[in-house]
Amino acid sequence: MTIILIVIIIVCFALIGFKLSSYYVNRKKFFGSLVLMLSNLEADVVFSRDKLANILKKNVEVCASRELCDLCQNIIFAIENKQAITEKMFDDVKILKNDERQLLYKFFSSLGKYDVIAQSKEIKTYQISINNYSTQAQEDCKKYSGLFIKLGIIVGILVCLLII
Amino acid sequence: MLQEILSEPLANIINYKIALSTLSEIRLRANKPIVVFVKGQPYYISDKGLCCDLNSAMFCTQEMIADIVYKASDYSIYSVNEQIKNGYITMSNGVRIGLCGNVVEENGQVKTITNWTSINIRIPHQIKNMSLCAFDDIVDETGIKNCLIVSPPGAGKTTFLRDFLFQLSEHNYCLNVSVVDERGEIAGGIDSKLDLGNFCDIVSFCSKQIGFMQCIRSMNPGLIVTDEIGDKEDAKCLIDAMNCGVKVMATAHASSIEELRRKDFFVNLPSQYFQRYVFLSKREGPGTYEGTYNEKFAKIVKW
Numbered sequence: 001m002t003i004i005l006i007v008i009i010i011v012c013f014a015l016i017g018f019k020l021s022s023y024y025v026n027r028k029k030f031f032g033s034l035v036l037m038l039s040n041l042e043a044d045v046v047f048s049r050d051k052l053a054n055i056l057k058k059n060v061e062v063c064a065s066r067e068l069c070d071l072c073q074n075i076i077f078a079i080e081n082k083q084a085i086t087e088k089m090f091d092d093v094k095i096l097k098n099d100e101r102q103l104l105y106k107f108f109s110s111l112g113k114y115d116v117i118a119q120s121k122e123i124k125t126y127q128i129s130i131n132n133y134s135t136q137a138q139e140d141c142k143k144y145s146g147l148f149i150k151l152g153i154i155v156g157i158l159v160c161l162l163i164i
Numbered sequence: 165m166l167q168e169i170l171s172e173p174l175a176n177i178i179n180y181k182i183a184l185s186t187l188s189e190i191r192l193r194a195n196k197p198i199v200v201f202v203k204g205q206p207y208y209i210s211d212k213g214l215c216c217d218l219n220s221a222m223f224c225t226q227e228m229i230a231d232i233v234y235k236a237s238d239y240s241i242y243s244v245n246e247q248i249k250n251g252y253i254t255m256s257n258g259v260r261i262g263l264c265g266n267v268v269e270e271n272g273q274v275k276t277i278t279n280w281t282s283i284n285i286r287i288p289h290q291i292k293n294m295s296l297c298a299f300d301d302i303v304d305e306t307g308i309k310n311c312l313i314v315s316p317p318g319a320g321k322t323t324f325l326r327d328f329l330f331q332l333s334e335h336n337y338c339l340n341v342s343v344v345d346e347r348g349e350i351a352g353g354i355d356s357k358l359d360l361g362n363f364c365d366i367v368s369f370c371s372k373q374i375g376f377m378q379c380i381r382s383m384n385p386g387l388i389v390t391d392e393i394g395d396k397e398d399a400k401c402l403i404d405a406m407n408c409g410v411k412v413m414a415t416a417h418a419s420s421i422e423e424l425r426r427k428d429f430f431v432n433l434p435s436q437y438f439q440r441y442v443f444l445s446k447r448e449g450p451g452t453y454e455g456t457y458n459e460k461f462a463k464i465v466k467w
Contacts (some may be wrong), residue, residue, distance in 0.1 A: 030387040045242050049242060049243045050238045050240075051238045051243055052238065052239050052240040052241065052243075053238060053239075053240075079238065082168050082169065082235045111239070112237070112238075112239055112240040112241055112242065112243075113234060113235070113238035113239070114239055114242060115241060115242055115247060115248075115275065116242045117275075119241075119242045124237045128200040
């Protein structure tokens with residue numbers, strides 16, 4: 001009975017640690033997918049010159065981040081219904097920090113408002129900032145995601161020791 | 165068809181207070197009153213509908229114009245920049261938006277138009293049987309004749325052309341027709357409800373030079389239809405078509421025979437290239453039929 005209790009406690013704390021670490025994993029996925037999306041976006045704008053909604057749809061199909069998929073779906077919906085892109089769409093992405101939200105809002109609002117050359121330059125400019133965010137997210141993920149799981153297990157063991 | 169691009173208040177007025185079938189143009193100029201053309205006549209619009217009083221007229225802002233252009237391009241200006249360079253955007257439902265603003269030039273070439281200050285929204289119409297007045301003059305037992313539809317801008321040339329194609333189909337005149345639709349105005353886009361009958365193959369948004377050759381090579385046309393011929397390059401396309409044994413039907417801007425004779429394309433065409441000229445005017449509203457003329461510019465009189 002005691003062993004089962006110990007296992008349950010450790011698993012619970014490990015899950016809490018995993019949940020906390022998923023924030024960093026999701027951020028890493030989000031920015032990783034966004035970097036990939038920006039490259040595709042630029043290529044599509046320059047070469048296929050397809051409509052923005054179609055380009056985003058293609059990218060959503062291969063996007064690894066659920067948060068980015070949801071965000072893109074909202075943007076596609078707005079574009080197809082001739083509605084403006086609002087800041088609220090970005091507020092819903094909880095894994096983003098305020099400055100990141102602002103930057104992404106500005107980026108997506110500026111999409112499709114220029115000719116090919118200007119649009120390509122605009123994407124490249126934002127790519128630099130987003131690449132930095134992606135690098136930072138990767139480092140954070142490396143540092144903290146494993147740490148939180150390990151901490152969860154250690155805390156679980158400590159709690160077990162205290163109970164015993 | 166307009167609520168997609170217009171702001172809600174403006175779309176509501178146009179949808180509910182103006183008969184769309186009579187509306188041909190909406191002109192928006194930054195910081196000026198909005199003007200609509202109904203049955204060829206200009207009016208301001210107010211909350212209550214059409215009006216002639218400037219004090220109650222609804223005014224337009226530059227933001228309103230930019231918003232319409234973005235919406236018309238599906239928020240993808242880069243994808244329609246080739247059209248913008250030529251001064252317009254054609255929507256997939258056939259609505260054409262003419263643009264004015266800052267023209268960005270480089271090495272004598274237009275790169276784009278930005279900071280739009282005026283737009284002209286032209287609404288395409290299908291007026292059934294409009295071309296019947298001249299149909300028998302253009303098509304007879306010997307076949308179809310090379311024909312030019314002539315009128316000043318906004319007098320219904322394209323609408324005439326559209327109905328003529330529909331009538332060919334209605335009269336079971338089974339002819340392969342290639343439509344070289346440079347501005348996407350004749351057929352509209354994918355979502356267009358304009359009916360060109362059952363025998364038309366449409367090449368949209370390409371130059372006449374490319375469109376004509378593409379159609380002749382690949383579509384085996386009996387008739388090529390195109391809009392707004394103007395310069396000697398266009399005349400070359402028409403000659404190429406003639407040399408391939410293909411009949412041509414086209415439109416041109418002019419309000420009289422004298423004006424037509426002075427046109428660049430006309431000077432460069434062989435004499436009596438066109439066997440029929442249909443003249444339209446706005447005398448009694450857009451689409452007023454003024455008569456059909458033969459290759460020697462003699463009016464064809466019906467008994």
